[in-house]
Amino acid sequence: MMRQSRFSWARLRDNKVFWPLVALVLILLFDALFTPGFFNIEIKEGHLFGNLIDILNRGSALMLLAIGMTMVIATGGVDLSVGAVIAISGATACVLINPQLATRLRQATEMTRDITYTPLWLLILAALAVSTLCGLWNGLLVSRLNIQAMVATLVLMVAGRGIAQLIVNGTIITVYYKPYFFIGNGYVPYIGLPFTLFIVIAVFLIAWLLTRRTAIGLFVESVGINSKSSLYSGINEKNVKLLAYTFCGFCAGIAGLILSSNVKSADANTVGLWTELDAILAVVIGGTLMTGGRFSLMASIVGALIIQATTTTMYALGVPANAAMAVKALVVLVVILLYAEQFRGWLTKLFERKGVQA
Amino acid sequence: MIQKLKIDRKFVPLLATVTLFIVAYAFGASQSRGMRDPQAFFNLFINNSHLLIAAIGETVVILAGGIDLSPGAIIALTSTASAYLLEKEGLLPEIVIPLMLLMGIALGAIMGSLIQYFKVQPFIATLAGMFFARGMCFFISLDAITISDPFYRELSLARIPVPFLGHTHVSINVLIGLLVLAIAMYLLHLTRFGRTVYAMGGNEQSARLMGLPVGQTKVLVYTLAGFCSALAGVAYSIALLSGHGLYAVGLELDTIASVVIGGTLLTGGVGYVFGTMFGVLISGLIQMLIMFNGQLSSWWTRIAIGVLTLVFISVQSAFAASKKRQIAVRAAKKDQASQAAAPAQGR
Numbered sequence: 001m002m003r004q005s006r007f008s009w010a011r012l013r014d015n016k017v018f019w020p021l022v023a024l025v026l027i028l029l030f031d032a033l034f035t036p037g038f039f040n041i042e043i044k045e046g047h048l049f050g051n052l053i054d055i056l057n058r059g060s061a062l063m064l065l066a067i068g069m070t071m072v073i074a075t076g077g078v079d080l081s082v083g084a085v086i087a088i089s090g091a092t093a094c095v096l097i098n099p100q101l102a103t104r105l106r107q108a109t110e111m112t113r114d115i116t117y118t119p120l121w122l123l124i125l126a127a128l129a130v131s132t133l134c135g136l137w138n139g140l141l142v143s144r145l146n147i148q149a150m151v152a153t154l155v156l157m158v159a160g161r162g163i164a165q166l167i168v169n170g171t172i173i174t175v176y177y178k179p180y181f182f183i184g185n186g187y188v189p190y191i192g193l194p195f196t197l198f199i200v201i202a203v204f205l206i207a208w209l210l211t212r213r214t215a216i217g218l219f220v221e222s223v224g225i226n227s228k229s230s231l232y233s234g235i236n237e238k239n240v241k242l243l244a245y246t247f248c249g250f251c252a253g254i255a256g257l258i259l260s261s262n263v264k265s266a267d268a269n270t271v272g273l274w275t276e277l278d279a280i281l282a283v284v285i286g287g288t289l290m291t292g293g294r295f296s297l298m299a300s301i302v303g304a305l306i307i308q309a310t311t312t313t314m315y316a317l318g319v320p321a322n323a324a325m326a327v328k329a330l331v332v333l334v335v336i337l338l339y340a341e342q343f344r345g346w347l348t349k350l351f352e353r354k355g356v357q358a
Numbered sequence: 359m360i361q362k363l364k365i366d367r368k369f370v371p372l373l374a375t376v377t378l379f380i381v382a383y384a385f386g387a388s389q390s391r392g393m394r395d396p397q398a399f400f401n402l403f404i405n406n407s408h409l410l411i412a413a414i415g416e417t418v419v420i421l422a423g424g425i426d427l428s429p430g431a432i433i434a435l436t437s438t439a440s441a442y443l444l445e446k447e448g449l450l451p452e453i454v455i456p457l458m459l460l461m462g463i464a465l466g467a468i469m470g471s472l473i474q475y476f477k478v479q480p481f482i483a484t485l486a487g488m489f490f491a492r493g494m495c496f497f498i499s500l501d502a503i504t505i506s507d508p509f510y511r512e513l514s515l516a517r518i519p520v521p522f523l524g525h526t527h528v529s530i531n532v533l534i535g536l537l538v539l540a541i542a543m544y545l546l547h548l549t550r551f552g553r554t555v556y557a558m559g560g561n562e563q564s565a566r567l568m569g570l571p572v573g574q575t576k577v578l579v580y581t582l583a584g585f586c587s588a589l590a591g592v593a594y595s596i597a598l599l600s601g602h603g604l605y606a607v608g609l610e611l612d613t614i615a616s617v618v619i620g621g622t623l624l625t626g627g628v629g630y631v632f633g634t635m636f637g638v639l640i641s642g643l644i645q646m647l648i649m650f651n652g653q654l655s656s657w658w659t660r661i662a663i664g665v666l667t668l669v670f671i672s673v674q675s676a677f678a679a680s681k682k683r684q685i686a687v688r689a690a691k692k693d694q695a696s697q698a699a700a701p702a703q704g705r
Contacts (some may be wrong), residue, residue, distance in 0.1 A: 078411075116464070147675050150425070150623050151479070158611050160666025165657035222512070225444070268657075273607070277485055290479050320500055322603060326493025329486045333472075341474045 008248050011242075016287045016296035019264070020303050023285070023335055027309045030202030035316040039061060051312055053194065059308030060196035061086075061255040061272075065279035066250030066286070066304040067200075067207050067297055068135075071244040073283050076224040076292025077142055077149030081134065082279055083253040084160020086272030089131040089256025091167040094266035096123040097175045116177045128183035128253045135249015139242035158278070166269035174265040196258050200301075203251060207297055213260075217295075220244060224292025282307050285337065306335070371621030371674070372633040379598040379636050382643055395515065395525045398646070406642040408594040409612055410635060413620075414535075415541045415586025416613040417634045421546070422579045423626030424480040427650035428469065428601040430609030431491035432462055434602070435590025437497040441503035441601025444510070445512065445549040451509040459588050470577035479598015483582075484591025488610065495603025505595060513596045531593040538586065538657035542631045555579060615667045616641055623674055639668070 031038040037058040041050035065082050079109055096119040116123070134156060143154035168187070186195040211217030223237045228235045255275075257327045260266050284290060286299035310331050314324035337343040380463045403410075410428040419426040438460045440614030443457070465487060472483040505511075517527040546552035552622045554575045557565040566572045580694045595601055614624075622629025648654045 003373050029498075145672060145675060146679070147671055147672055151618070151671050154611065154614065155664045155668045157668060159661045160616060162657040162664065165655070166661070170655050170657060178668060216481060274489075277489065280482075280485070284482060290482065316658030322500075323493050323496035325489045326491075326497060330487035332489070335484045336482060337472075337476060340478060342476045346476075 015291050015292075016299040018300055019298050019338070020306060020335075022284055024273040024306050026311060027306060027313060029329075031313050032317070035313065037356055038313075038316055043192065045188070046319055047194075051316060054157045055308050056197050057194040058312065059304055060194070060200045061242030061258050062278055062282060062304040062308055063200045063250045063276065064203055064255045064258070065275060066282040066300040067203055068248030069279040069283045070286070070288055070295050070300040071207070071211070071220060072149070072248045072293040073222045073280070073288050073290060074220045074292055074295035075241050075244045076227065077241065077244070078153065078155040078280060078290070079135075079138060079248045079252075080140060080150060080155035080276050081160055082248065082255070082274045082276065083272040085131045085134045085252035086256035086259055086275060087161055087164035087266075087268045088134060088167065089127045089253040089281065090162040090266045090271055091173070091268050092130045093123050093180070093257055094173040094175050094260055095167055096126055097177050097180060100171065110278070111259060114176050114178050120177075120179050122256060123131050124183075127257055128250060130229075131252045131253025131256060132246055135246040135252070136242070138249065141150025142245060143241040144239040160234055161268055164266075168266050168268050170268075172267045176264075180261050181264055182261070184260070199254060199258065203254065204297060204301065205208055207247070211297070216240070216243070221292075221294055224295075225348050278307055279304075281328075284334050284339075285332065306331070364682020366607050369626070371670075371677070372630050372636075374673075375619060375621050375636045375640070375670075377500075377634050379640050379643065382640065382647070386643065386647045386650065389559065389647075390611055392650055393646070396643070397670060400520060400526050400528050400532070402533045402642045402646065404529045404641050406589040406638050407529065407535040408597065408606075409537050409609065409616065409641070410535040411593055411640045412586070412587050413588035413611065413613040413616045413634050413638050414538050414631055415583035415590075416610075417620070417622055417629065418542065418546065418555060418579055418586075418620055419480075419583045420614075420617050420624060421559045421626055421629055421631075422576065423556045424473065424483065424579065425614070425624075426469075426577070426580065427481065427484040427610045428465070428487040428491060428589075428614050429496075429583070429590065430606040431488040432465060432584065432587035433591040433594050433609060434495050434604065435491040435608040436462065436588050437595040437598070437601035438498050438503070438603055438607050438644045440592065440595050441505050442498050445503055446504055451507055454590055458592055459585060460585075462584040462591070463581055464584070466581040466587070467577060469584065470580030473580065474573050475593045480580075490585070492603060499601075499603070502600050505599045505601065510596055512597060516680065529597070531597055534593055536672050539631065539635055546631055551575060551578065556627055559628070561627070605636045608691045612641060615663050618667050618669050618674075621670075623678070624671070625678075 038051050041048055041052060043049070058183050069082065071081060097116045099117055118126075129182065138153050138156060141155070142149050145152070153168035178256075182195060184196060188195055188198060209222065219230070219235050219237075219240045222233075222235060223240045227237045227241075230240075233244075256272065259271055263271070283295075283300045284302035286296060286301075287303075288295040288300065307328060310328050311324050314327055315321070319327065362634065383393070383399070392398060416426055416429060432448050440454050440458050440460065443454045444451065449457075457466060458658050469483045470489045472478045472486075473480050513530050517531050518530065518533065520526040520528060546555060554565065554570045555573070557568065557570055557574055558575060562572060591606075594606065598605070616637035617629070618631070618637070619640050620633035620635070622633060641663050642664070645656075645659050648656065648662070
């Protein structure tokens with residue numbers, strides 16, 4: 001009996017989701033101790049309110065990015081352009097709602113009317129298509145031109161915000177079309193949970209089925225571990241990489257829609273600023289190595305939640321939004337150091353020495 | 359004679375960058391009168407001196423096979439912290455400037471140690487450094503602080519005439535930038551440290567097997583980069599006479615782009631810090647061309663820099679691929695030769 005429980009403990013510890021979950025629980029524990037009322041959930045106007053719901057809602061874009069980024073990092077690459085793709089996606093959608101605003105000034109009443117000049121499904125499709133194209137571009141650079149992933153995606157990261165500016169003609173477009181707001185602000189009726197959460201679940205399911213119910217996941221890991229030997233064993237490593245980057249672009253596109261719908265505008269300069277870094281950190285916290293190989297989508301989601309929970313905690317403590325970055329950096333550093341073997345070895349040595357002295 | 363004229367293959371990317379700069383500048387000068395003024399050329403230096411200083415540090419890191427994402431954030435932190443110390447705490451600039459440089463050195467050393475001793479990836483370690491530095495800015499002050507210190511003002515307004523060129527002048531930051539460039543060139547090309555940096559960037563494993571102090575050098579490289587970033591931050595706050603946490607957003611990308619355009623391979627081990635100066639000048643020139651054009655909007659700058667980076671990277675990767683093919687061909691020939699020789703030995 002004892003033996004069996006120990007066995008399951010070891011299995012639990014080996015599970016990739018375990019350590020990130022521990023970190024998340026620690027952060028929530030901190031909240032429970034130091035921020036009174038953190039766990040309060042109220043029902044207002046038919047939906048749930050509270051810090052926990054807020055973490056899920058605000059973290060949704062990050063979770064989506066983390067899903068896409070996990071795939072890319074698992075192939076041994078990285079995508080720095082997701083922030084720029086978010087800007088492009090949001091800009092495309094908002095421009096299509098109100099193309100006049102970008103080209104010439106119209107009467108204020110016409111600009112602020114609750115109408116769209118493009119059907120909702122079409123503008124969503126267009127934004128997703130454009131961002132998927134961005135991902136495809138990254139994938140082509142990496143897989144066909146054999147450019148280092150970091151450098152290849154850097155190009156779009158630098159140029160992408162310029163392109164987004166170009167789309168919105170350098171202005172901040174504010175939209176007034178109510179159905180569009182639902183994407184980022186809406187709550188699913190009867191359940192009372194934010195709509196964004198369901199988007200995340202849907203994308204997660206797609207990614208999970210794609211990677212765990214087909215061989216693609218295996219291919220991705222194999223390419224990440226050794227792309228050359230994958231090629232020799234008959235895996236089309238180029239197309240695997242291409243798929244990963246394209247999927248990442250697609251995820252960033254959805255995140256862009258959510259973020260722009262959330263603030264009801266398209267601001268090419270600031271939307272999604274530094275999110276690529278958040279996404280990468282989420283994946284790293286989730287235990288996927290930057291060198292590629294084994295990955296866990298669920299662990300990355302938990303990683304994203306850790307980052308969002310830290311941010312929300314900082315807000316609850318009254319730390320200014322931008323200053324929270326410093327704390328986030330420290331949290332991330334601690335988590336990463338705990339993963340580093342050298343640091344673990346150093347820690348055990350430290351404790352051993354103490355033991356000897358005592 | 360012919361031998362002397364032949365250009366060494368390793369200088370090709372550098373020459374391409376310099377040529378591109380000259381051609382682009384000549385094009386600009388032919389288009390607008392403003393650029394024919396020699397002062398316009400020196401303005402390139404004046405406007406981009408902080409970028410030059412930061413990019414020099416970045417070049418050393420990239421040559422050593424790493425990457426540093428923290429320059430922009432450290433510049434912002436330096437400007438905010440120095441503005442705060444000067445204005446709110448009333449410290450003297452003689453104390454503040456060394457303090458800032460020390461801070462940069464400390465941040466760089468910490469990141470370097472994380473990378474070397476705890477095997478954190480450079481990308482992640484400097485990313486955390488970047489977040490940390492940016493966040494600290496806002497712990498110090500949420501709003502921009504104006505620097506009214508007389509010493510800073512004097513430095514900011516100082517105009518140093520360029521010898522032999524009548525009415526032109528440069529700022530004190532340009533001199534700092536060029537001095538840093540000279541020191542970096544000395545360090546990289548004439549010292550043991552520089553050789554180790556190149557060897558590490560080429561192949562870290564081999565460098566270690568050769569008995570080079572790889573670990574020590576790695577920490578030193580990031581420390582140097584931290585110092586350069588802090589110095590760039592001091593130059594930035596002298597130029598702008600204020601400090602704020604949202605200054606120099608995205609500057610790390612500009613520095614990396616400048617390094618790449620300057621002909622340094624992002625994989626490390628190949629490149630010249632002198633080329634980085636031209637990389638910086640080219641990105642400044644793009645801005646200037648778009649400004650003088652008057653019709654194109656400022657966001658074209660970003661697109662142009664992105665495209666240019668892509669072009670240089672593609673050329674580099676093609677260059678590397680052809681070199682690899684050459685080596686493979688040579689190895690195949692050697693193989694054939696040894697196979698041909700083997701039976702002879704057998705007898």
